[in-house]
Amino acid sequence: MYYKIKRYTWRNKMEYKFNEIEKKWQNIWREKGIFNAPDKSSKPKYYVLSMFPYASGVLHVGHASNYFIGDVISRLKMMEGFNVMQPIGYDAFGMPAENYAIEHNSHPRLTTEENIAAMRIQFDSMGFGFDWSREISTCRPDYYRWGQYLFKKLYEKGLVYRKKGFQNWCDKCQTVLANEQVVDGHCWRCGSIVEQKELEQWYFKITEYAEELLDFSKVIDWPERVITMQKNWIGRSEGAKVDFILEGTNEKIPIFTTRPDTIYGVTFMALPPEHPLVQKWLKEEPDNKELQDFCHKVINEDKVLRSAEETIKEGIFSGRYAINPFNGDRIQIWITNYVLMDYGTGAVMAVPAHDQRDFEFALKYHIPLKIVIQKPDMSLKVEEMQEAYIEPGIMVNSDKFNGIDSEEAISAITNWAVENGWGEKTVSYRLRDWCISRQRYWGNPIPVIHCPHCGIVLVPDQDLPVELPDNVQVGRTTKNPLLSVPEWINVPCPKCGASAKRETDTMDTFVDSSWYYARYTDPNNDKEPFSKELADYWLPVDQYIGGIEHACMHLLYARFFHKFMRDLGWVKCDEPFARLLTQGMVIKDGAKMSKSKGNVVDPKYIIDRFGADTLRTFLLFASPPEKDVDWSDDGIIGAFRFLKRVWRLIDNNLEFIKRSSQLGECSDSISEIIKVLRYETHYAIYRWREDCLQRMQFNTAIATCMEFLNAILKIQEPEKLNAAELKIFAFACATLPKMLYPFAPHIAEELWQKMGNKNMLNDCGLPEYDERFLMLDKITYVIQVNGKLRGKIEVEPDIKEEEIKQIALEVDNVKRHISEQDIKKIIVVPGKMVSIAVGK
RNA sequence: GCGAAAGUGGCGGAAUUGGCAGACGCGCUGGACUUAGGAUCCAGUGAGGUUAAACUCAUAGGGGUUCAAGUCCCCUCUUUCGCACCA
Known part of the structure; x- marks a missing residue:
């Protein structure tokens, strides 16, 4: 193997020296700082962002492919004349870093910084056009300081609670x-x-923004799939809150229902063991073993299992009764495993006749059913019911609402409750508030001090950031390592000066990543998270790129933070990410590329042998950006061969290309084959622009480059071309590096320079086509008879329809297929085809 | 169970508005070349059929609309993803 590689490298020195070229241009780009986006520019801004990586230290080919997409867009937009910012940073807090440090008997700060240094080298070797001057890392105090500041702002606005x-x-x-x-x-x-x-635990009140988070009218282009996922996740449902009364007291038990039309059919109430009332009863009856055991068992059940649909419904009668305010019915209160404490009010009015879950429960525990909605044919009978009747129908057994349509009854009954002060119309969301507490060391400390006198006290701004103490023994204790640093924990209360204690919970790392896109606009600001002016210039992110797995996590959190920052007046726009592209994964051996599966490909291995341009070209060519890519060793070679052919074409013809630039106007006649090349050139540019700018489908854009190369290679002996022909040939050759630049930037720059150009490709505009040359002297029409292809003709482009019909009917094969039959219809599709319908 | 997306050669994938199905690449077959290479060049490559054509069949399966369907409509199957006691 080693011998082969060595030998191959030597051979390669004769021509495409990708190793040298790539290093050379990476250095030039860095020295000239062409990817460092200025904050002021005459050009319009364009902000491209790929979700920042976790600082794991190793980027495999799967990670890299995400960033290639962003890099292509970034370079395209530069060519198009935008002031492009494409920053990079690291999501650097979190359990994996802490665990890694434990395993390696080190400190997360050290291992994380080592990882970041390694990743920087990896990124550079792949030719990314990142603005390194904006690099951030969430674990550095100059970043997390402002996360703490944001926490305080949220707290002050009442959006944080314990x-x-x-x-x-x-x-x-x-x-x-x-x-x-x-x-x-x-x-x-x-x-x-x-x-x-x-x-x-500490919570962020994301539910406060639930309604606005459902509104996607302000994003420009998001995948419908992600929007649907977020909408389902938020899960809005309209209904009513109705207060039932605990019998023998004045205590109200509010329930939430989306079916107030069934309220006269309530035969019991269902509460989860976590319900405060139940918790109270547990304390009142310590000797009620049955009750204690049941509640204890249910509470300790796995949350996921407990809420599975298959789980058998269980319950225990509490011995208490509630009163239905609508009809005064006395109903049993049951403690059950199928009601969730954190949805609605945490209490359910159970209507077994019209709710399947309640039906199953009632059947098991012999609780009566009461029909209050009848089928239109009035055939529903309690004794015969096999399942709950959940469809609409006609109201029965419901006092003044009898006889009306159940769907109309929903609002009528709600209004009746409101008029009587029994309840109100409400909206409930599936979305829960965001629990951000983590009992871990490697995270952003919550900037709070607990004072025995003042209670919760926020750390004053001038004391921010609350820095993580370095002198912890990570992994020495199972407890939160922060608990073992008394000099950090014990502080005087900022308000009263009494001895107080710091909060030891740290924030969920999703908090860090909820606003990083905004910090990039002003990453070194030490007075505020970012300046309003710069944020307003750069935001929103014009193109965001990342995996779909973040649909209901990061992407939702970030939208929440953005709307909050807008309400603070820090940013103007309503959405953080105008366009979103969810890219596919790299698949190898049928599975996502991941360390745990052991199927990762190290980019360095590929880059050493074929170069970064080959890696980029292959990954982008293999499938459209949003689809998964199948890793293929053979595919890599295909991309490599392509780039080598490009290299040879231009390297072999440099002399002609350079010579053509010295030629003035000339009026030589042009051969057919060169006319075709001219057409192919302009048509390739046209299609490339469509694929790159309109459709963002880079696989076909690269295919277009390949076809274009094949078209140029048809010109066998350029030395025999006349001046006019040579110019067309040279234009084609010069266009190729431009078209290749977003995908394979190093080879493109090198060839561009070798041709004698002094500027760099990011600065030389998009390739332009000329409408005039998209026309050919002859166009091919295909002829169909009854939908089947029967012939082809070449005609002048401006030919009349009648004439085409005549020519088409003269084609031998067409004649044969028409034979004796009558022609019913002839359809001419301009520029494309003639369709003849025949029959007896 | 509900919802969404998808199903095209040996493989990855093209086909922009209903208009030549299979672009481009991989692989494979045959040939040329020799610095015997993960190299390059030429020709071929959906299936059947033919010396070659013609022709027939073919976009998960079945029906339909249309001069014309991978594309639109209906039914069935499969796969993937999301949701799944949310009252």
Whole structure:
């Protein structure tokens, strides 16, 4: 293997020396700083951003392909004349870094900085046009300081609160776990059973923005799929809140329902064990073993399993009753496993006749059914019901609402509740507030001090950032390492000076990534997160690129933050990302390329052997940006061969290309073959522009480059061309590097320079076609008889329809297929075809 | 279960508004060349058929609209993704 590579490299020195070329241009780009976007420019701005990488230290080919798409767009927009900013940075806080440091007996700060240095080299070797002067890293105090500042602003606006709630808790790791970190009820890291623990956690009130987050009218171009996912995630439903009364008290038990039309059919109430009333009863009846056991069991059940549709509904009668305000009915209150505490009001009015879940539960526990909506044919009977009747119908057993249509009854009944003070019309969302607390060291500290006298006190601005202490022993204790740094925890209260304690929870890393796109506009500002002026200049991000897996996480959080920052007056626009492209993954051996699957390809391996341009060209050519790419070693070679042929074409013809630039006007006659080349050139430019600028379909743009190359290579002996022909040939050759530049920038720049050009390709405009040359002397019409291809004719472009028909009917093969039959219709599609319909 | 997207050669994928299906690349076959290479060049390559043509069939399967359907409509199948006790 080694021998082969060596030998090959030597051979290659004769021609396409990609290693040298790529280093050369990477250096030139850096020295000239052409990708450092100025904050003032006569050009219009264009902000291209790919979701920043996690600072894992290693970029495999799968990661790289994401950034290639952004880089292509960025270079295209530069050619088009925009002031392009394409920044890069690192998502650098988080559990993986902390775990990595534990494994390597190091400190996350050190390992993360090492990783970042390694990634920078990797990025450079792939030829990215990043604005390195704007590099950020979320784990540096100059960045996270402003995350803390934002936390404070959110707090001041009432958008942050602490709440006790049941959380996935791993006792061994001593932290809250997200739902996706719980695998079959066990901790993904240590395997111990995850419990539900009632903890006080910090929340961001994202639900406050639920309504606006459903509105996508201000984005320019987002995939419909992502919009649907976010809308489903937010899950808006209209309904009513109605207060039932706990029997024997004045206590109200509010319920939320989307079906107020069924309210006369309520036969019991269902509460989850987490409900405050239930919690109160648990305290009142410590000896009620049945109740205690049931609630304990349900609460500790895995959240995912518990909310699965297949899970059998279970419950226990609480011994209490509630009163339905509409009819005074006395209904049993059941504690069940199928009601969720954190949706609606956490209490459900159960209507077994008209709700499938309630139906199943009632059947099991012999709770009566009451029909209040009849089928139009009035055939519904309680004894015969096999399932709940959830369709609309006619109201029965519902006092004054009897006889009306159930769909109309929804608003009538809601209004009746409002008039009587029993309830109100409300909207409920599936979206929950965002729990941002993490009991981990490697994250942004929550800037709060707990004072025994003043309670929660925000750290004053002048004391920001609350820096993470360095002297922790990561991994030494299972507890949050911050708990073991008393000199950090114990501080005087900023308000009263009493001895107080710092908050030791850190923020979810999604907080860090919710506003980084804005920080790039002014990354070195040490007075504020970013200046309003610069944010208004650069924002919104014109083109954002990233994986669909962030549809309901990062992309939703960032929209929330953006709207909040707009309400603070920090930014003007309504949406952070005007256009979104969700790129596909790189697939190898049938699976996503990932370290854990062991199917990663190291870009360095490919770059050393074929060059970054080959890697870029292959990945972009293999499929459209939003689709997955199948990794293929053979495909790489195809891209490599293509670039070598480009190299040879231009390198072999430099003399002619240079000579043609000295030629003045000339009026030599042009041969047919050169006329075809001229047409191919302009047609290729036309299609390339369509693919690159209109459709963003880079695979076909590269295919166009390949076809164009093949067309030029048809010219065998350029030395025999006359002056006029030579100019056409040279124009074609000079166009190719321009078309290649976004995909394979190094080879394009090198060839462009070798041709004698002094400027660089980002600065020389898009290739332009000339309408006049998109016309050929002859056009081919195909002739169909009854829809089948029967012949082709070549005609003048400006020929009349009648004439085409005549010529078409004269074609032998066409005649044969018409034979004895009558011609019913002849259709001429201009420039394309003649369709003849025949029959008896 | 509900919703969405998709299904095209041996493979990745083209086909812009209903208008020559399979662009481009890989692979494969045959040939040329020799610095025997992960090199280059030429020719061929959906299936059947033919010396070569003609011709027939073909875009998951079945029906329909149309002079004309990968593209539009209806039904079925498969795959992928999202949601899935949200009252």
